Amino acid sequence: MRLALVVVALHVLAWTPPAGAAPDFGAIAGVVRLTTKVRGNPIPTAAYSPRGVERHQPPSTAEIHNVVVYLKGVDYRGPLAVQTREIAQDHEAFTPRVLAVTRGSTVTFPNEDPFYHNVFSLSGSAPFDLGRYPRGQARGRTFAKAGLVKVYCHIHSQMSASILVLDHPFFAMPADSGAFEIERVPPGRYAIVGWHERVGERTAAVRVEPGVTTSIELSLPVDEAP
Amino acid sequence: VSARRRPPRLIIRTLTATFVMVALLLVAVFVVVSLNVRAQVRQNVTTMLESSQRMFAQLEAQRQRELLAQAGILAESPTLKAAIDTYAAEAGSPEADARSQLLATIARELDKLAERVESDAIVLVDARRYTLASVGPFSADWPSGQRIPLPANPGGGGRFDGVVRAAGRTYRTVWVDLVLDDAPIGTLYIANLLDERYAATLAELSNARIVVADGDRLIASTLDAWEAQAFERAILASRQTDGTVSLNGEPFAFRRLVTIGDAGVYALGSIDASSAAATRQALGTMALIALGAGILALVGSLWLAHLLTEPIGRLSTSLQTMSRSRDARGTLPLSGSSRELDTLIETFNDLMMSVTAAEAQTEAAYTGAIRALAAALDARDPYTAGHSERVSVLSVAMGRTLGLSNDELEVLRLGALLHDIGKIGVPDSVLRKAGPLTDSEYDQIKQHPVLGARILRSVPFLAPHLPIVELHHERPDGAGYPYGLQSDATPLAARIVHVADAYDAMTSARAYRGARSSSAALHELWRCSGTAFDAALVEALTLSLPGAAAGAERPEPSVVHA
Numbered sequence A: 001m002r003l004a005l006v007v008v009a010l011h012v013l014a015w016t017p018p019a020g021a022a023p024d025f026g027a028i029a030g031v032v033r034l035t036t037k038v039r040g041n042p043i044p045t046a047a048y049s050p051r052g053v054e055r056h057q058p059p060s061t062a063e064i065h066n067v068v069v070y071l072k073g074v075d076y077r078g079p080l081a082v083q084t085r086e087i088a089q090d091h092e093a094f095t096p097r098v099l100a101v102t103r104g105s106t107v108t109f110p111n112e113d114p115f116y117h118n119v120f121s122l123s124g125s126a127p128f129d130l131g132r133y134p135r136g137q138a139r140g141r142t143f144a145k146a147g148l149v150k151v152y153c154h155i156h157s158q159m160s161a162s163i164l165v166l167d168h169p170f171f172a173m174p175a176d177s178g179a180f181e182i183e184r185v186p187p188g189r190y191a192i193v194g195w196h197e198r199v200g201e202r203t204a205a206v207r208v209e210p211g212v213t214t215s216i217e218l219s220l221p222v223d224e225a226p
Numbered sequence B: 001v002s003a004r005r006r007p008p009r010l011i012i013r014t015l016t017a018t019f020v021m022v023a024l025l026l027v028a029v030f031v032v033v034s035l036n037v038r039a040q041v042r043q044n045v046t047t048m049l050e051s052s053q054r055m056f057a058q059l060e061a062q063r064q065r066e067l068l069a070q071a072g073i074l075a076e077s078p079t080l081k082a083a084i085d086t087y088a089a090e091a092g093s094p095e096a097d098a099r100s101q102l103l104a105t106i107a108r109e110l111d112k113l114a115e116r117v118e119s120d121a122i123v124l125v126d127a128r129r130y131t132l133a134s135v136g137p138f139s140a141d142w143p144s145g146q147r148i149p150l151p152a153n154p155g156g157g158g159r160f161d162g163v164v165r166a167a168g169r170t171y172r173t174v175w176v177d178l179v180l181d182d183a184p185i186g187t188l189y190i191a192n193l194l195d196e197r198y199a200a201t202l203a204e205l206s207n208a209r210i211v212v213a214d215g216d217r218l219i220a221s222t223l224d225a226w227e228a229q230a231f232e233r234a235i236l237a238s239r240q241t242d243g244t245v246s247l248n249g250e251p252f253a254f255r256r257l258v259t260i261g262d263a264g265v266y267a268l269g270s271i272d273a274s275s276a277a278a279t280r281q282a283l284g285t286m287a288l289i290a291l292g293a294g295i296l297a298l299v300g301s302l303w304l305a306h307l308l309t310e311p312i313g314r315l316s317t318s319l320q321t322m323s324r325s326r327d328a329r330g331t332l333p334l335s336g337s338s339r340e341l342d343t344l345i346e347t348f349n350d351l352m353m354s355v356t357a358a359e360a361q362t363e364a365a366y367t368g369a370i371r372a373l374a375a376a377l378d379a380r381d382p383y384t385a386g387h388s389e390r391v392s393v394l395s396v397a398m399g400r401t402l403g404l405s406n407d408e409l410e411v412l413r414l415g416a417l418l419h420d421i422g423k424i425g426v427p428d429s430v431l432r433k434a435g436p437l438t439d440s441e442y443d444q445i446k447q448h449p450v451l452g453a454r455i456l457r458s459v460p461f462l463a464p465h466l467p468i469v470e471l472h473h474e475r476p477d478g479a480g481y482p483y484g485l486q487s488d489a490t491p492l493a494a495r496i497v498h499v500a501d502a503y504d505a506m507t508s509a510r511a512y513r514g515a516r517s518s519s520a521a522l523h524e525l526w527r528c529s530g531t532a533f534d535a536a537l538v539e540a541l542t543l544s545l546p547g548a549a550a551g552a553e554r555p556e557p558s559v560v561h562a
Helices: B010-074 B078-089 B096-116 B196-206 B225-236 B271-325 B339-379 B387-401 B406-418 B421-425 B439-446 B448-457 B460-471 B492-507 B518-528 B535-544 B546-550
Strands: A008-010 A026-031 A067-072 A084-086 A088-090 A093-095 A098-102 A106-110 A117-121 A128-133 A138-142 A147-152 A160-166 A179-185 A188-196 A200-208 A213-215 A218-220 B121-126 B131-135 B161-166 B169-180 B183-193 B209-214 B217-221 B242-247 B250-260 B263-270
Touching: A026 A200, A067 A098, A067 A160, A067 A179, A088 A106, A117 B078, A128 A138, A147 B078, A160 B078, A188 A218, A200 A213, A200 A218, B010 B096, B010 B169, B010 B183, B010 B196, B010 B250, B010 B263, B010 B271, B078 B096, B078 B121, B078 B169, B078 B183, B096 B121, B096 B131, B161 B183, B161 B250, B183 B196, B196 B209, B196 B217, B196 B263, B209 B225, B217 B225, B225 B242, B225 B263, B250 B271, B263 B271, B271 B339, B339 B387, B339 B406, B339 B421, B387 B406, B387 B492, B387 B535, B406 B460, B406 B492, B421 B448, B439 B448, B448 B460, B460 B492, B492 B518, B492 B535, B518 B535
Parallel strands: A026 A213, A084 A106, A098 A160
Antiparallel strands: A008 A218, A026 A179, A067 A188, A088 A093, A106 A138, A117 A128, A117 A147, A147 A160, A188 A200, B121 B131, B121 B183, B161 B169, B169 B183, B209 B217, B209 B263, B242 B250, B250 B263
16 A cells, blocks of 8 residues: 555534524534645556557546545435436546435436547446447446446446445535535434545544534544554 | 718608698698687577577567467457456345356356467456456466466566466466456456477477576476476576576576566477587688698698708709719819808819819829839849839839729839839849849849738838839749739739730840840840730730830731740
8 A cells, every 4th residue: 555644534523503403403514635646657558668659637526526435324204305417427437436326316428539439347246347438428327226236338448337226315515625514414323434435434433413514533544454 | 880870861851840830830820720710609509599599589479469469359358357357246136046157258258268279277356356267278276266266477568478377277368358447347367388398389480499487496497307407406596687698517507587476488409409510610611721721831832842952962863873973073063052062062162172182292292102112122133224114104104004094003103113122122232233143132122022912011001002013023934923823813914914014124234244125125125015014004014005016026827926
């Protein structure tokens, strides 16, 4: 592992409940900070340096956007808002690279590159292959089962995306500053997870009380497992 | 003296000396040049071996780079990458079935790769370096779930080429990270066992002997056990990368072809095996040149020796001829070959001339003394004055008529001069007696030849003349004195002098009678020829005195030959 001082600090502060927060529910808020690169310079795959071949540089995405914060083990029986989200294929990269959706949501994959792309997954919860299609087309998939779905392109082997399908609405993706907020959480004890597609996840216990915005502190990356 | 060996001929000595010198010189040159040639050939061969090994090292490095490139292509398999990444993402998933399916996908993809790459093992590890799967004949050395240590000293600079030890064996390995969105998700290893088979393959490709070493330990080689041990001790311990090494007395040029972390592959070429042919050829040419030079040297030496000794030999032969003929008067011809030799010959000729002159002088003095002695003797009696001189002249004339040699004539001349020397011992009273001699007086007269011989015997160089003095009164019929020898027992010179003496005595006056005419004397001689005188000699006298003989009356031949 790179000697990276990757510190994702979830700084959960004492927080006044935002206006309009229902008194029956609590909330969780925090900040995520990334201080280093998760991915370094591309490692050469051959001794022959690929001279003259310009590598497509995808539009850089802040690494903080590849983090999802969610509650684990929530028995949620309420209605799930079904969304339709989009992961574009742009400059030989899936953008965004990480996406969290509720179960039943649909993700479409529009091709914005001037060449064919493919979308497939080997993940146990939702194996699929959307086949190849050219620029301008978009194909989608509805995820009916909760779980992590890893998505790849069969044509461009370096492309990947992660779709976290959750069966509850208690998740958030941090803003550029690392701040996030999960609203309308029923009071109780939860396990809150900060997950990064490469670095891994970190779990912490959190207690939510009605009418209170609880602050919690999590840090990523997790230590390398032995 | 005869047992002593004669010294060798001059030409042999000269030839030997010259040739030995030239031969030694040639041998020295040959040895130096051939050593030089040997060293040169070895140097060339070493350089050649080194350059071919360098070339092979480059080829080998290129082969490895190509393998690496191939690995890079293999690592781009989308399915493989997706499977690994998904497998990692579902690490915590309870669905064991899905995970085993993913593993099966990974294994299937690896099998496909193995079909495209020849290697002992293809190994896939996850991002934390644990083995996920392996294929190939040696995949048993890479069991799943085992952590593979990062190869020590992978070479750096983006080179992923190193040595990995698995299950106690050393593998040469290239590896490539599988990258997804610029992040590593696993590593693909292509491993080849560094063993005897690998060494043998390299040996066949490089046409050299191969040693594979791990650190200072030899792990495989195409050397025999002894050589391997020697190489390990001499080279691996000191970590030399190239140079020459002697294994069991055989010199090798060696070079480290490849360095892979701690490990290295060395190529060894036998210098002797490569240089033997070239050396043999060079030495063969040298030997041929040496043979030619030797023959040339022999011919040159012979010519030189001949040049030096031939005039000396010629001179020696001339001297030998001169000495054999006892002729000191001749002069030796100049050789014209060298100034020194000609000076020698000239000096010799001068010397010989002065010797000849001195000899003549001595001879003249000695003849004069004898003549004086004879004259003194003759002078005792006025009637015999000049007798010895005349007899001598007459005898020489007769000798010449008879065709005697110069030496014999010389003996005759002196012998005739001295023939009456014994009369010194005869008293004047007898010798100069006017009247007839008594018998005893006549006996005294008869003693003079023996007396003369006795006198002369004490003078060694007069030995040839002794018979003339002693026997000049012997007669052919044996009635002469002092010994009464027969004709054939008396030497010719004595007989000649006998005749000449008689003739001169008859033609000279005596106290008791007058001189007879020469014709009367001849007549008397003729009369007594065959008895008192040798007939042939009387004839010779006649021929020597043509004037006297003309007037003479020759008696009947029957009487002459009676």
